[in-house]
Every structure is written in C-alpha cells, then in structure tokens.
Amino acid sequence: MVIATLGEVVADYRARLALAPARVAAMAGITEAQYRALELGTAWPGSAAVQAVIDVLKIPHDNRLHQRPADSPLDLYLSQILHGYDIPALIVDSEWRTVEANCYAQRLLPGSARPGWSMPRWILHSDEARERLGNWHQVAHVVTDLVRDEFAAGLDNPELHDLFRAARQHSSGSDSHHDGNSGGHLLTWRTATGPFPATACLISVPTGRPDLRQVTLIPRGTQPGHPLLNAKPSQPWNGPLLLDLLSCGICGLLLTGGGAPETYHCATGCLPPIPAGALEARVAEVVVPRAFGPDECRQLAAAQESLTADGFDMNLNVPVTGKHALHQWTRSMTDTQRRGILTSAVRSITVYGSKDGLCWEKSALRYAWRELV
Structure with a gap:
C-alpha cells in the first residue's frame, strides 16, 4: 500500500x-x-x-518519514509552483506566519516578505490595512470568523490563541453590521487613482503539507468567467485536458501527455502510462458534480437569465444538477469548456501508484481544490 x-x-x-x-x-x-x-x-x-x-x-x-515537521522549508517542487504564479500568492504556516511569498505578493503586501508576518494580524491590527482596504470592516469580520473556527477546533497553537483574542476584541468593539453576504471574501484595495481594484482570496492546503496553507489573491477584474457562461469566444484549448494539473505522487514531477494513443506518464517511470481518455473521465466524475452543486447551479441559472436578457447568445445552457453537468461533459461540451471547468475547480491532482505498480485504475487520486475562503 x-x-x-x-x-x-x-x-x-x-x-x-x-x-x-x-x-x-x-x-x-x-x-x-x-x-x-x-x-x-x-x-x-x-x-x-x-x-x-x-x-x-x-x-x-x-x-x-512521511511526517513533514511544522516550519520545515518548502520543497523545490512546491516553491517552484508558488513562484510560477503570475498573481500574488504566499505560503503560511499553521499560525498564519509567512513561510514564503512570491514577488507579486511582496509588491501587493510589502510586509509579507518579512519572516513572521501574519496576514490576519495585519488585517486586525494594522492601521495600514484600514487605510488600504476599502471594505476593511467586512474583511475583518471574515478573518474573525476564520480565526474563531480554527480556535474552536482546539488546535494547540499559542499564536492562534493570541489571534483569537484580537479577533474577539474586534468583534466586540465593532458596530458594523455583518452578514454572510457582506463581500468580505473579496479584498477591495484603495488606490490614489481609482477605481478600487478587488482580489478574491483563495486558501488551499498544499499536497503533502497539512501544516501549511497557500493564500492566493486573484485579481477580480481578470478572473475568467465560468466556462459555460462565456459570452465572448475564448481561445480554444488544444491538448490533453489535464496537462499541468497532474503530478506524480511518488517523485513529485508533473505528468506529461502525448503519444499515440494518448497517455499521461511520469518521465522517471514511477507510474505506468495512463490512458488519457479513461483518466479524464475518472477525474470528471469527481470534479464536475463538485463544481456544479445546487447553489452553483442556481447562481448560474440566474446569470444565464441576465445575460440572455441583455442579448447574449449562450453556447450551452447551464446544467440544473451535477448529474446533468456530467451528462453535458460527456455529450455536448467542447474541450475548451471542459478545460475551463477543470482549471476553475482544481489546482492540482496527484496520482499515486497502485499496490502492484501496474494497474493504474487502482491508483489513488488526491485533489487540491480551488475554493473561496
């Protein structure tokens, strides 16, 4: 095993x-x-x-040996992924202190390059955060909820205890109304020239490092729309659907695609060649129903109605259920739409070898999801 x-x-x-x-x-x-x-x-x-x-x-x-001690440095593979992004991203430890930040995060948040810098502490304590964030109250409420939930989990963490006390002080001292739709998951930045740009904050757990979190700030103005709701034609996707999303769970290298018939394989031979179509179908059975849950389908239906009313022609009607979406994936979606769903929902997929090392169908797949906080 x-x-x-x-x-x-x-x-x-x-x-x-x-x-x-x-x-x-x-x-x-x-x-x-x-x-x-x-x-x-x-x-x-x-x-x-x-x-x-x-x-x-x-x-x-x-x-x-499978344990990675807290505060151990990033391995080369994870570091390369972090610095390969063209948007702000940083890795933090279980106490929300910076482990490593890419150049875009350092430009947006200059303090993030300092060892021990904490984004929740910056938001809750810093006057700079109040000046730079146009929706500081909403963001601070979301951070308060996040810290409270982690503290309630009973994690043995002095820094988290201190953050919880700071969050509790903010909660008791704030007179602003907060509800689940306040927009605190988006950070709205004040600029000298305006209009205020916004970034969506995504948090994920890097594969193999449960002691760490990756914080990614996606510019709202450049976020791709949902692939089923693109009113304008996008650049068509040509190539394996899972290219750059798959990595080997044994050596950590990205799997490559190609060949005839088309397969995904590890350059070092850790895994047997995997038929592309079969693996893509297996991944779709997990990803598509998750990407099109009940709430997502309702939101997409409302968006489709608005776009249609504005005169936009839809390439594909939005699904009403996850099962319907999977049917569309198989029967009517283009590779461009399929690729869009995959990259919108999944950050990476790690493939682990089977017990006998031969039967890929028995290999375990581990998903690192893209999710809003």
Whole structure:
C-alpha cells in the first residue's frame, strides 16, 4: 500500500488497532478535533499532538518519514509552483506566519516578505490595512470568523490563541453590521487613482503539507468567467485536458501527455502510462458534480437569465444538477469548456501508484481544490 501523507499513516494504524478517533484522542491526551484535523489533513494540530498520536499508535520509525515537521522549508517542487504564479500568492504556516511569498505578493503586501508576518494580524491590527482596504470592516469580520473556527477546533497553537483574542476584541468593539453576504471574501484595495481594484482570496492546503496553507489573491477584474457562461469566444484549448494539473505522487514531477494513443506518464517511470481518455473521465466524475452543486447551479441559472436578457447568445445552457453537468461533459461540451471547468475547480491532482505498480485504475487520486475562503 502506498501511503502519501502522515494523516493516511495515522488512519491506517488506527484502523489496524480498531480504535475510534475519539479513543485515540483520549489516549493521546488531545481533543478529538485535533486528532481529526491531523488524520484528515485539514490543519496542523501542533507537533506535541502529532508526537502523542504517533506514540499511542506505535507507528514505526520508517513510516514517520512521511511526517513533514511544522516550519520545515518548502520543497523545490512546491516553491517552484508558488513562484510560477503570475498573481500574488504566499505560503503560511499553521499560525498564519509567512513561510514564503512570491514577488507579486511582496509588491501587493510589502510586509509579507518579512519572516513572521501574519496576514490576519495585519488585517486586525494594522492601521495600514484600514487605510488600504476599502471594505476593511467586512474583511475583518471574515478573518474573525476564520480565526474563531480554527480556535474552536482546539488546535494547540499559542499564536492562534493570541489571534483569537484580537479577533474577539474586534468583534466586540465593532458596530458594523455583518452578514454572510457582506463581500468580505473579496479584498477591495484603495488606490490614489481609482477605481478600487478587488482580489478574491483563495486558501488551499498544499499536497503533502497539512501544516501549511497557500493564500492566493486573484485579481477580480481578470478572473475568467465560468466556462459555460462565456459570452465572448475564448481561445480554444488544444491538448490533453489535464496537462499541468497532474503530478506524480511518488517523485513529485508533473505528468506529461502525448503519444499515440494518448497517455499521461511520469518521465522517471514511477507510474505506468495512463490512458488519457479513461483518466479524464475518472477525474470528471469527481470534479464536475463538485463544481456544479445546487447553489452553483442556481447562481448560474440566474446569470444565464441576465445575460440572455441583455442579448447574449449562450453556447450551452447551464446544467440544473451535477448529474446533468456530467451528462453535458460527456455529450455536448467542447474541450475548451471542459478545460475551463477543470482549471476553475482544481489546482492540482496527484496520482499515486497502485499496490502492484501496474494497474493504474487502482491508483489513488488526491485533489487540491480551488475554493473561496
């Protein structure tokens, strides 16, 4: 069995001992929320908590190599991805302190290049944030909710405790009304010339590093529209649909596409050649229903109605359900539309080898999603 992350190692050894998550947490002297965060890879519960779980489950030293200690530097592959973006992006640790920022993040947020700089702390404490963010109150409320949720998960983190106290002070001292539609997920920047540009804040967990988060700021004015609602024709996509989205879970290299018949393969031979069409269909079964949930379908229907009323011709009617969207993917979507859905929903897909190293259908796929905070 190929185990890719510390969380999977922990889950495997817990299953061998037939222990419930709550039982492991109690034996390790941590909260159940801390344990679940470790196993699911949703947050870093603290090095002490991790060591306690490892000791309780008696995980052999060899499998502990899958653990990446908190504050360990970025590997070359993750660093190259970060600096390959042409938009602001930075990697932060479990305490929201900067680990590494690309040049665009440093231009937008000059302080982000300093070791220990914290974006939530900057938003909640800095006068500069109040001056630069036209919707500072809404953004601060969203940050307060985010910090409160992580604090409630019981993560053993002194910096998070301090941020929570700052967030609580902001919440009690603010007289501005806040609701779920206040727009705090978008950062509106004041400029000397105007109009104010906005960026959408996306947060994801890098593959294999549950102790880190990637914060990506996408300029709102240049965000691509949903591929099913493009009123203007876009540049047609020619090539493998998953190009630059697939990486090998063994060596970390991007998988290449091509050949006749077309396949995806690892340059170092870690994985057997994978038929492109079959892998794309398998990925679509996961990605498409997620990209077209009930809320998304309702929003797309409203957008389609507005565009139609304005005289725009739609290339394809929006789906009414995720199952309908998958049917359109198979029967009526162009490769350009399919590629647009993939790049809008997925940041990367990691392919892990099967037990025998031969049958790719049994390989595990791990998705790093693009999601709004």
